[in-house]
Amino acid sequence: MPIEAVETSRLYRQIADQLRHLIESGEFPVGSRLPSERELADKLGVSRPSVREALIALEVEGRVRIRMGSGVYVVDPPVQAIARLWSDRAPEGPFEVLKARELIESAICSDAVGLVEPADIAALDMVLEQMAASGLSSDDLVALDRSFHVALAGILRNGVLVRCVGDLFDQRISPYFRQLARYFEGPDSWRRAVAEHRAIRDALARGDGAAAREAMRRHLQNSQERFSQSFGDAGKSNGPAGAKAGPNQKNGRMTGSKRKQGEAR
Incomplete structure (x- = not known):
């Protein structure tokens, strides 16, 4: 088997993968609102445009729904989810x-x-x-x-x-x-x-x-x-009353992503 070049994962893919894992693990249940772009960027140590690219990728997958002026909400994925589309063949941001x-x-x-x-x-x-x-x-x-x-x-x-x-x-x-x-x-x-x-x-x-x-x-x-404009995320709530406040527990903590050279800010 020939050796193939290894491509470093794009930053927005790393962010999308982490958010997808938190959604699948129940940290962000269906109906909950994700933290604002600014809060996600701060927690992950990345720029807001990179977060925005990740959120768009998740919406294309059917994982979230973006509501301008309100926030980004977790939704039920389609029956035939295309969640691996971006993992296997992600476009440039x-x-x-x-x-x-x-x-x-x-x-x-x-x-x-x-x-x-x-x-x-x-x-x-x-x-x-x-x-x-x-x-x-x-x-x-x-x-x-x-x-x-x-x-x-x-x-x-x-x-x-x-x-x-x-x-x-x-x-x-x-x-x-x-x-x-x-x-x-x-x-x-x-x-x-x-x-x-x-x-x-x-x-x-x-x-x-x-x-x-x-x-x-x-x-x-x-x-x-x-x-680069904001989606208009409002507040820092993770969702409706009773939803979890955020991914700060031991098993659902978000980890920072190292900025890559040339990342949009």
Whole structure:
């Protein structure tokens, strides 16, 4: 049997695994509310975005239900639970993906200034016009968003970069990323995204590489900040009256997770 490389478990997976164990052991019974994001982050010694990624993974599994402005509640898992989906094949977290896109696509914008042609600007304009139309579904907007970013990469006439940008963007259509977008994307955020796209387009059209790079960097940082907003967990209660106060007993204690280099904060 050949020896295979061992991948260090992603931090949000470690957090999700620990919370899943506490749920399965009855420390957090069905109907109870988990501690707030802030409390979980403090107990585990990690950032709140990492906790948020773990909670989204658990919701996709059917272990918890996130109620904006109220908290995160434990629910009965589906009959055919997909609890091991993330253990066996967990995707990169959204903050990892967005940070990678920020670095790659801002560099693309800087270099694109020397190669952009009128036809490229026209292609971007067409996408922006479609994105500004009314009555578009979320799926329509995501598809147009992808077209804009891939078209930008195409200005460099480099197939590897086009594929790289497309592949990174396609992580948005995973169940995990879609679940996160449900809470933090809407008409207002899409209007801001279109305005940010236009700022990128305008910088390219006037040949300002530094401005194009900064506009793309700011655009993708704004996405990271949007996904960093709180779910609105209220209070420090673990659930309704009579539920356990928290995982502080000997057999249900949460243990801190060591921060990894590059963790979103």
